[in-house]
Amino acid sequence: MKEFRTVVASPVGLHARPASLFSRCAKESGCVVKLAKVNNGEHSEFVDGASILRVMTLGVKCGDEIIVQVEGETEDATASALQLLAESTDH
Numbered sequence: 001m002k003e004f005r006t007v008v009a010s011p012v013g014l015h016a017r018p019a020s021l022f023s024r025c026a027k028e029s030g031c032v033v034k035l036a037k038v039n040n041g042e043h044s045e046f047v048d049g050a051s052i053l054r055v056m057t058l059g060v061k062c063g064d065e066i067i068v069q070v071e072g073e074t075e076d077a078t079a080s081a082l083q084l085l086a087e088s089t090d091h
Contacts, residue, residue, distance in 0.1 A: 002071075005068075008064050008087075009086070009088060013060045015056060015060075022049065029070075033069070034049055035055060046067075068082055
């Protein structure tokens with residue numbers, strides 16, 4: 001299992017288009033992807049990163065820290081792709 005923390009850079013956070021891109025990448029990878037939002041040093045419950053609705057319910061805004069767990073055959077590549085998506089300002 002790969003796990004990473006990162007700060008979301010999209011001006012709209014993980015809402016609408018960025019959440020759609022994130023969840024699609026997670027789903028198409030074939031890996032199990034879980035995501036949690038960090039708030040005051042504590043993290044929320046992990047949600048299914050392949051579900052756009054679950055990702056959006058976290059309410060992740062620009063500048064929020066998230067934890068992503070990836071498990072599966074392509075976990076290295078998937079973790080890298082998801083980290084790039086989370087840190088991108090291009091959506």
